[in-house]
Amino acid sequence: MSENYNETTPEQKSFIGRLMWFCxxxxxxxxxxxxxxxxxxxxxxxxxWNIAGIERSPIPTDAIPDxxxxxxxxxxxxxxxxxxxxxxxxxxxLTVSLLGVPGVKTIRSYSFFGFSSIYIIFKEKVDFYxxxxxxxxxxxxxxxxxxxxxxRPALGPDATALGQIYWYTLEGRDPxxxxxxxxxxxxxxTIQDWYVRYGxxxxxxxxxxxxxxxxxxxxxxxxxxxxxxxxxxxxxxxxAAVKRSNIDVGARSxxxxxxxxxxxxxxxxxxVEDIEESVIKVAQNVPISIKEVATVTxxxxxxxxALDKGGAEAVGGVVVARYGExxxxxxxxxxxxxxxxxxxxxxxxxxDNSKVSIEQISRFAQEHGFEAYLEASDExxxxxxxxxxxxxxxxxxxxxxxxxxxxxxxxxxxxxxIYETLGTLDDALSQEILITLIVVIVMMMHLRSSLLIGSxxxxxxxxxxxEDFRSGRQYRGPFGHRHSxxxxxxxxxRGQREHSSPSGTGxxxxxxxxxxxxxxxxxxxxxxxxxGHHHRGLSSGFHHDRCRREAFQTAGLHQDLRPDRLDRHSPxxxxxxxxxxxxxxxxxxxxxxxxxxxRRCLPAWL
Numbered sequence: 001m002s003e004n005y006n007e008t009t010p011e012q013k014s015f016i017g018r019l020m021w022f023c024x025x026x027x028x029x030x031x032x033x034x035x036x037x038x039x040x041x042x043x044x045x046x047x048x049w050n051i052a053g054i055e056r057s058p059i060p061t062d063a064i065p066d067x068x069x070x071x072x073x074x075x076x077x078x079x080x081x082x083x084x085x086x087x088x089x090x091x092x093x094l095t096v097s098l099l100g101v102p103g104v105k106t107i108r109s110y111s112f113f114g115f116s117s118i119y120i121i122f123k124e125k126v127d128f129y130x131x132x133x134x135x136x137x138x139x140x141x142x143x144x145x146x147x148x149x150x151x152r153p154a155l156g157p158d159a160t161a162l163g164q165i166y167w168y169t170l171e172g173r174d175p176x177x178x179x180x181x182x183x184x185x186x187x188x189x190t191i192q193d194w195y196v197r198y199g200x201x202x203x204x205x206x207x208x209x210x211x212x213x214x215x216x217x218x219x220x221x222x223x224x225x226x227x228x229x230x231x232x233x234x235x236x237x238x239x240a241a242v243k244r245s246n247i248d249v250g251a252r253s254x255x256x257x258x259x260x261x262x263x264x265x266x267x268x269x270x271x272v273e274d275i276e277e278s279v280i281k282v283a284q285n286v287p288i289s290i291k292e293v294a295t296v297t298x299x300x301x302x303x304x305x306a307l308d309k310g311g312a313e314a315v316g317g318v319v320v321a322r323y324g325e326x327x328x329x330x331x332x333x334x335x336x337x338x339x340x341x342x343x344x345x346x347x348x349x350x351x352d353n354s355k356v357s358i359e360q361i362s363r364f365a366q367e368h369g370f371e372a373y374l375e376a377s378d379e380x381x382x383x384x385x386x387x388x389x390x391x392x393x394x395x396x397x398x399x400x401x402x403x404x405x406x407x408x409x410x411x412x413x414x415x416x417x418i419y420e421t422l423g424t425l426d427d428a429l430s431q432e433i434l435i436t437l438i439v440v441i442v443m444m445m446h447l448r449s450s451l452l453i454g455s456x457x458x459x460x461x462x463x464x465x466x467e468d469f470r471s472g473r474q475y476r477g478p479f480g481h482r483h484s485x486x487x488x489x490x491x492x493x494r495g496q497r498e499h500s501s502p503s504g505t506g507x508x509x510x511x512x513x514x515x516x517x518x519x520x521x522x523x524x525x526x527x528x529x530x531x532g533h534h535h536r537g538l539s540s541g542f543h544h545d546r547c548r549r550e551a552f553q554t555a556g557l558h559q560d561l562r563p564d565r566l567d568r569h570s571p572x573x574x575x576x577x578x579x580x581x582x583x584x585x586x587x588x589x590x591x592x593x594x595x596x597x598x599r600r601c602l603p604a605w606l
Contacts, residue, residue, distance in 0.1 A: 034459065041462020047422055048328065060326040063417035066162045070126060072135050073156035074098070074118040078148065087111035093146050094118055094153060101134050102126075128323050132158060157208035159320045165327045166334050167412035169213075169309055169316035170196065172350075172404035175394065182350035182404035186300060188315035189214030191406055196341060200319055203337040205330030207322040213307030214315035215300030219275055223294040231288050237280050241290060245269060245278035272296050309411065316411075328418050338408045345406040349385035356400040364398065425461075433457050 011017050023030045042049070046061040076090050091109040095118060098107055103126035108119040122131045132155065139153055147153070157163075170188045174180040189211060197209045223238065244267075251263035269275055276291035290296065307314050321330045351361060365372035370384035389403055433454045440450035 037459060037463050041459075045462065046328075047426070048419070058326065058329070060324065061418055061422065062162075062327045063414060063421040064162055066160055068161055069119075070122045070124055070128065070131070072120045072122070072131055074120065074135065074139070074153050075156055076116045076118075076147075076151060076153040077114065078116070078151050079114050081114060083111045083113055086114070086116045089148055090116045090151060090153075091118065097142060097146065098135065098138055101131075101138050103131060103134070129158065157320060158323050159207040160323060163207065163320040163323070164318050164412075165321045165331055165414045166319040166410065167316060168319075168338075168408050168410045169307070169314045170406050171314070171409050173407040173409075174402050174404060177407075180350060180402060180404045182348055183406065185214040185313060185315055186217055188406065190217055191346060192315055192317055195344070196408065197317060199341040200317075200334055200337055203319075203330070203333040205322055205325035205333055206319055208320040209317055210320070211317050212305075212315070213313060215303065217298060218301045219269070219272065220297050220299040221275065221290065221294045222297070227293040231280075231283065231293055233280055233288060233293050238290060238294065241278050241280040242269075242275060245274065272298060327414060331413065331415050342408065345408075347386055347403050347405040348382050349380065349389060350402055350404045351380075352400045352402075356398070429457060429461060 009017075012021065042051070043054070043056055044059050045056075046058050048058075049056065074094065076086075076094065078086055078090060081089075087109070091111045094116070095107050095109045098104070098118065098120055101120065103122045105121045105123050107121065110117045110119075120131075120135060136155060139155070170183075170192055172180050172182045192211045192214070193216070197211060200206060200209045221238070221242070223235065228234070228238075246269045247267050249265040249267060251265070253260050253262045255261070275296045276289065278290045279287045280290060280293070281288055307316055309316075319330075319334050321327050362372045365381075365384065365388075368388055370388060371381050372384070373379060374381050385401075386403070389397060389401070436454045436457065437450045440453055441447060444450070
């Protein structure tokens with residue numbers, strides 16, 4: 001019998017077969033789809049590609065997987081209180097109140113001297129920012145009296161523990177970039193807190209910038225108990241006097257010569273003298289100021305730690321990336337912001353005292369038209385020296401003077417780790433393409449097939465990048481995801497189950513062809529036809545009457561096929577032209593039937 005190549009096989013009728021047939025007959029659609037995948041994959045690929053004229057939006061890329069808890073941190077400060085007081089009056093009330101937040105899994109409270117930290121662990125399915133809004137909502141709706149007077153809890157930054165992507169120090173460097181010093185820890189910490197930190201906070205993707213090391217500048221008032229007793233002044237009165245002096249006040253307006261003037265009192269403290277001149281009270285028409293009962297100075301705040309770099313104390317900071325942001329892009333934004341801030345960082349003149357004396361410095365400055373030191377002090381006139389040095393070529397500078405500019409020096413940058421991760425992916429992909437080409441060429445001796453198969457690997461990676469971008473996942477590489485493999489079973493044709501039960505009282509389930517028939521499942525050589533797939537052990541060699549008879553006899557079935565009607569209408573007219581019908585009977589009762597398109601669509605054992 002001649003083969004009819006126009007007939008459709010079961011494999012061609014399956015989903016994969018129909019998909020392959022569509023791709024073969026619609027090459028233009030497939031080509032456009034491939035171009036779309038390539039273009040979109042390049043647009044969202046995690047690699048650091050700089051393509052002229054294309055503004056890319058790479059998916060978030062990180063080298064360290066974030067396996068931490070989905071948590072939010074509530075920090076509460078209560079200065080001067082013991083851990084037990086903090087736990088009783090802050091930790092416990094807040095923990096009880098936050099237990100009612102939706103999606104909370106557990107709460108952990110830690111109380112220390114002067115502050116409390118509460119870690120709220122949410123379920124994994126809870127959105128990060130949604131949980132923050134719920135916590136803020138609960139904190140803002142606490143009943144009056146829940147916490148002590150003046151205590152206000154604060155929510156931590158919107159970042160995780162792995163968000164620390166960039167660490168740096170502030171150091172004095174000369175014009176050649178060499179360390180030269182000239183700055184004390186208090187000056188560097190002031191620059192960090194009031195200039196560098198605010199600049200880096202404006203970078204895209206940055207959640208928090210924290211300062212580390214150095215000394216925090218503060219005004220310190222050291223009271224004299226004897227003087228306070230003599231003037232009959234108490235500590236609350238001194239505290240209230242300083243508080244009143246550090247505000248701006250506004251009054252109403254007055255009109256003079258048809259001009260309206262607004263009255264405003266300037267009171268913000270800017271110098272030590274402003275605190276010393278603050279009036280505590282008036283006794284017998286004599287004002288008593290703070291300088292008469294205390295000593296006011298500028299000094300460092302108490303600290304609980306320090307930053308060490310190379311065995312010496314240093315001042316620095318840490319940049320924390322916002323949750324869900326691209327760490328690689330955030331680090332680039334931080335570096336660009338540092339380049340902008342560098343021009344505004346302070347510069348001072350430094351002198352080598354082993355090569356020059358104070359008299360020589362003063363004489364040199366007078367010869368060039370400026371004062372070396374400020375009036376009535378030994379402090380160097382930095383403005384005059386910097387102005388002269390910038391206007392003079394460096395070759396004309398004296399050997400004993402140099403400039404020191406505050407410079408941001410990184411000592412932890414995650415960019416290198418991210419590039420190594422992407423490099424691993426790049427190397428693995430290149431090696432797999434090469435191995436695929438070699439294996440296909442060796443086994444098939446066909447260059448075009450090997451090129452076609454090798455080109456599918458980068459296309460699959462680009463398609464994977466598109467899927468990650470669409471679902472909002474953070475990229476870990478196509479080989480790092482854990483896939484859930486599901487074993488799909490063919491459904492086997494069940495036909496119509498209409499036979500009666502043995503007692504004849506009603507319908508009952510009969511054996512199912514390709515499904516649950518015991519004879520078909522136990523037959524090792526005569527496998528059932530399930531869901532359009534040929535299972536193992538099935539081949540064209542089993543189209544024998546013995547195999548067919550064994551299967552039906554074991555199942556307790558009888559066959560009523562009409563092979564002479566395969567290419568014509570079925571006798572009962574239930575199948576159109578070109579189709580054939582198959583009916584299964586048991587004890588003369590019809591238990592299953594189906595209509596097949598042609599002979600090749602029949603199960604192999606029929």
